[in-house]
Amino acid sequence: MACHVTADFIFTGAGFESGQVLSIGDDGRVLALGSPPPGGAPAGILRLAGRVLLPGMVNAHSHAFQRAIRGRVERPGPDDFWSWRTPMYDAALRLTAPEIEVVSRLAFIEMLKAGVTSVGEFHYLHNRPDGAPPNDETEDPDDAVLRAAEAAGIRITLLRAAYARAGFARSTDPMQRRFVERSPEIFLARLERLAARWRSRSPRVTFGVAPHSVRAVDGAWIETLADFARRHAGDRALTDASFLPLHVHAGEQPREVREAVDEHGAPPILALERAGLAGLPYTAVHAIHVNDEEIAALSRPGVTVAACPVTERNLGDGAAPIPRFLAAGVRLCLGSDSQAEINQFEEMRTLEYNERLKQGRRILLLPPGARTPAEGLFACATVHGAGALGLAAGTLVPVPGAATPWADFYTVDLSHPTIAGADADPDTLLDAVVFGASPAAVRDVCVAGDFVVRDGHHRIEDETVREFRLVMRRLCGRP
Ligand SMILES: [Zn+2]
CATH class of the missing domain: 3.20.20.140 (Metal-dependent hydrolases)
Structure with a gap:
């Protein structure tokens, strides 16, 4: 079953557009990126409200x-x-x-x-x-x-x-x-x-x-x-x-x-x-x-x-x-x-x-x-x-003749203090991301259609931080 994702704005390569839907195939690659079909958005669409979506x-x-x-x-x-x-x-x-x-x-x-x-x-x-x-x-x-x-x-x-x-x-x-x-x-x-x-x-x-x-x-x-x-x-x-x-x-x-x-x-x-x-x-x-x-x-x-x-x-x-x-x-x-x-x-x-x-x-x-x-x-x-x-990544736009891109993307929270207000002028939204965003504004991260980060939290973050702190204590000679 394909899955579909939308956000307030999606980066399409030429800039940000609203009302776009990203469709992801079972193989984790992009099926399509564009406007929803005339009948409306597909059923079961995941709406990432208040967020902008960019290629990973x-x-x-x-x-x-x-x-x-x-x-x-x-x-x-x-x-x-x-x-x-x-x-x-x-x-x-x-x-x-x-x-x-x-x-x-x-x-x-x-x-x-x-x-x-x-x-x-x-x-x-x-x-x-x-x-x-x-x-x-x-x-x-x-x-x-x-x-x-x-x-x-x-x-x-x-x-x-x-x-x-x-x-x-x-x-x-x-x-x-x-x-x-x-x-x-x-x-x-x-x-x-x-x-x-x-x-x-x-x-x-x-x-x-x-x-x-x-x-x-x-x-x-x-x-x-x-x-x-x-x-x-x-x-x-x-x-x-x-x-x-x-x-x-x-x-x-x-x-x-x-x-x-x-x-x-x-x-x-x-x-x-x-x-x-x-x-x-x-x-x-x-x-x-x-x-x-x-x-x-x-x-x-x-x-x-x-x-x-x-x-x-x-x-x-x-x-x-x-x-x-x-x-x-x-x-x-x-x-x-x-x-x-x-x-x-x-x-x-x-x-x-x-x-x-x-x-x-x-x-x-x-x-x-x-x-x-x-x-x-x-x-x-x-x-x-x-x-x-040599990866089919960094873009969400399928190009004829090239390998279909993986559905690798992330979202930025438009209410995060480092980026808040940027959507008031979509023309400068990318400038705001590049020159102003902090990693703390990143909310969802998806690799091949698989959400590894949701709401700013990685699924194995807590245990990895615990293990890493123990490694560092040993490295620093503090058992
Ligand atoms: Zn190096």
Whole structure:
């Protein structure tokens, strides 16, 4: 039986419209979005009164376990990206697989409650705390993250990350023993075994590959992973897309750029392209420290930049040259990365605010085709993120010839103080959501027709918070 949902306003891609009905099929995909038939609204319609309904947002770059260090890296000591990694590595080494599951589940619930229905989980914890490969699924951090996503109900693309070394001309750091695998063949065999366990188990799980960065893997690793992505484009054992998502950190820190030039004779984006990414669809995460030639490479169709502005300001990474990206036609999506905060609304507006601070002017990010900054920023938070993960998500409008979108959406409460009054002028409603809404204004969240959040409450929120607090007490040495 199809089900039908309506709200005061529904975002149809071009803007908000009232009197629309979203019809959802038994398979969890959108059947139709439009005006009710002439005879009136269908029977059994769910009316979400006083709410606006929007397509679920896509968090294209996440490290869920880093939720465990939020608020614990803000004292004198970890004062730059490189020193911040020490407490992050400490947490990565001490969390057991069941604890990684709890921490990830809490992060995913927080994302859902903030209107995020899909996550690209860039996951690089693969081994036991002693560095040995897991003996079974209960010890495997990869399975732990997927179990967390399944319980929370979020759609996930697990971007299994490859990590081989501490950096150019550096031997392996023992602090990285949970990340490192001995060869690309071992990495890929574990990916394929993981996908075999999960693709038949849940339609919400897809996969991609992620050479961690040019510092963590050498050219031979990048070439092998790029070749795998090329050979497995559209492989249903891994993805629903016509390509295999490939994501990589690049251009986050000036030191990384210098080391890439030393090793490859080229900065990170060009080094990656030469090592095998040229011609492939891929997503470059951060791309803050990039030159004109790299921006030209990033503007190729199929390539996306994942900006993580809330994390980048927390870590002092810098801000990507977004106006130059827009001028070159680079496609942008957004990610919560370190989970310093999980707030996709804040990620959107921070891109624009960073430019206002730099330029001393306002209304600066207008990609081609966008009438307002909010339109372009909302596309980054939805359809562009879905494109980077190969998901039929981020929109509720079926497009002929494309995969039918999943019924992934959220509602915002028009009486919440952060958004109240915005419906007085529907023309600026999206601006009010992008520049004013808080995750606390999100009321209902639905993934594939399944309401995982109702009235602002996730169905397993209370027990997950209780379990997470116990994990944190152990991590902080307070049994
Ligand atoms: Zn990252």
